[in-house]
Amino acid sequence: MFQKIDHVAITVKDRVASIRFYEEHLGFQKYYEHDVPAPGIEKIAYLRLGDTVLELIHMPEGPKNSGYHFCLISDDFDGDFNRLKSAGIPIAQLPHTSAARTPEEEGWRRVVFLGPDEEMIEFRG
Missing domain, CATH: 3.10.180.10 (2,3-Dihydroxybiphenyl 1,2-Dioxygenase, domain 1)
Structure with missing residues (x-):
């Protein structure tokens, strides 16, 4: 398998x-x-x-890359968000609460940035 x-x-x-x-x-x-x-x-x-x-x-x-994304897990959501925003990386979706798929994800937020070729890069944490 x-x-x-x-x-x-x-x-x-x-x-x-x-x-x-x-x-x-x-x-x-x-x-x-x-x-x-x-x-x-x-x-x-x-x-x-x-x-x-x-x-x-x-x-x-x-x-162009469109219609899909990949997601990274952040151990410092606010720090990573602020660092990427300060670097001028375009934001596709502002930070917002995401549904917890498991108990460990309770209270997590998600955000989506755009990469150099308009690929969507999500991160959660």
Whole structure:
């Protein structure tokens, strides 16, 4: 049976800028990058945050990211929100209370920011 999601992939127009964004603002670290022998794709970069892997598919002429998001858990919701807001990262949804799916999530809030390619980045905590 399956164990977990291995990675989440998004398309990016500017690989270098996206890697910098995820490393500087969200704490990811690039650990692997390679060329891709496929039309429209220049490279793929893999970034890690704990056990989470984000795959950046570099498609300079590719489609925009829309209709989906990924979510990170924050251990300092207000601090992370204020840091990203102060850095000028666009906010798609202001902080608000979220439903608790488990007892540990009682009182959590959520917020959604936009990444460099309009990808939606939610965090909760």
